[in-house]
Amino acid sequence: MNITRRQMLILLPAAAVAWEAVLAGTPEASSNYKMSDHWWGMLIDIPKCIGCGNCVRACQTENDVPDGHFRTWVERYHRSDWPMTESGEVTANPLIVPEVISPDGGKEGFPVATDESGKYFFVPKMCNHCADSPCTQVCPVGATFISPDGVVLVDQTYCLGCAYCVQACPYGCRYIHPTKEVADKCTLCYHRITKGLTTACCEACPTGARQLVDLKDPKDPIHEFLKTHSVQVLKPQMATGAKLFYNDLDGSVR
Amino acid sequence: MSVFKDAGHLFRFAGLFVLAFLVFLVVRHYVVPKSFGEYGHYRGAAMGEIAAHPAKFAGHDTCEACHSDVADKKSKGKHAHVNCEACHGALFQRLPNPEQPRPNLYKRFVALIIPPAPPDSPLLRHAEDPSSVKPEMPDTAVLCARCHTASAAKPKGFPQVAPADHSNGVPCETCHQPHNPAIDAGGAK
Incomplete structure (x- = not known):
């Protein structure tokens, strides 16, 4: 093969760029952490939540979440009483849909509630880290995935920002980062849990x-908790395999 | 070989296909990141990169390594299960990081082939340099009220007061020591 000097000069830089990619390799994961030993999820104990917004603020600090976007947020539900007569007639005019508020994601707490009627409760929300996640299935480039330890992650160097996943998430847990212009979401603090x-x-x-749970750890108290409490996941009819377990969740939560 | 007598153009065409396929293989080798497909249809190295982010909340174990006196006091009271950083804020704090402009198209293309290293994040760490970096002392008027302001929406068993009626503006820590808030445990130290 005859290569002229001109051709050689064109080929060399291209080869150099390619070689760098080969050398870059894969960064080492944390030394004594084995992905196959874990299957992460989270337990949310509704009766314990006081709606202080500490989680929302902590998440923003830890993960540099831009203002106005949330990796986790807290909603306050207010569901009407359904007073009935003995014959089964509803006497009042109850709200069919519960009143849900989440001012600034609940970051600075909630306005004081004075209406004693009905039932109030707080529902912290975040990525459900679904085992069969709709958001990872729609990614056209393989930039979001379920890690072998059960965490739904975004490879932000690979993401194109097409926002298919933002639409696909049935829980509204993703957003496009305003400056990075790529999908962003809860990583279940992957850098911490590892x-x-x-x-x-x-x-x-x-x-x-809130309690982080490891479903592959036989000593984790979650196993006992799931058997002895009334625990639900959100939108079970969507068969997402959500691993965000809610204790004592009201049926009105969507 | 009379069979192939007039088939030269077919061989040339086949050769072209083989060459194109080889070029495809070479390009694919360089364009697809090395760790793509290691665990599935994604870049396996991404997990290591995400895990490499610096943590800012140190965890109560780190605090208690030095502040064992506070941990002892706290363990006797109702705030035993409230972690240090729930009130004092993250032990690790990031220096304000200048916002990077979005890289141009060429850089983004190169970044697809060569994943850039995670950006350096200047962090101040109280645990490493206790004298120069101190977590902010929380203002009890704001801090205590966040959890304990009375609201019909809060769980009934949770201790809550209407701050204005309860203390008439007297700071909480006059009567309640935050680490062990029961009044008989003493007010401000």
Whole structure:
């Protein structure tokens, strides 16, 4: 093969760029963390949540979440009473749909509620880290995926920002990062749980309403909890395999 | 070989196909990241990169390594299960990082082939340099009220007061020591 000097000069830089890619390789994962030993999820204990917004603030600090966007947020539900006569007639005019508020994601707490009627409760929300996640299935480039330890992650160097996944998530847990212009979401503090720490939201929760759970750890109290409590996931009819378990969840939550 | 007598153009065409396929293989080798497909249809190295982000909340174990006196006091009271950083804020704080402009098309294309290293994040760490970096002392008027302001929406068993009626503007820590808030445990130290 005869290559002229001109051709050689064109080929060399291209080869150099390619070689760098080969050398770049894969960064080492944390040393004594084995992905196959874990299957992460989270337990949310509704009766313990006081709506202080500590989790939302902690998440923003830990993960540099831009203002106005949330990886986790808290909603306050207000569901009407359904007073009935003995013959089964509803006497009042109840709200069919519960009143849901989440001012700034609940970051600075909630306005004081004075209406004693009905039932109030707080529902912290975040990525459900679905085992059969709709958002990862729609990605056209393989930039979002379920890791072998059960965390739904976004490869932000690979993401194109097409926002298919933002539409696909039935829980509204994704957004397009305003400056990075790629999909962003809860990583279940992957950088913390792989180092043996708990997530920032769990660390900051004053009442223990949030607990990181490892379903592959036989000693995790979650196994006993799931058997002895009335635990639900959101939108079970969508068969997403959600791993965000809600204790004592009201049927009006969507 | 009379069979192939007039088939030269077919061989040339086949050769072209083989060449194109080889070029495809070479290009694919360089364009597809090395770790793509290691675990599935994604870049396996991404997990290591995400895991490499620096943590800012250190966890209560780190705090208690030095502040064992506070941990002891706290363990006796109702705030035993409230972690240090729930009130004091993250132990690790990031220096304000200048916002990077979005890279141009060429850089984004190169980044697809060569994943850029995660950006350096200047962090101040109280645990490493206790004298120069101190977590902010929380203002009890804001801090206590966040959890304990009375609201019909809060769980009934949770201790809550209407701050104005309860203390008439007297700071909470006059009567309640935040680490162990029961009044008989003493007010401000």
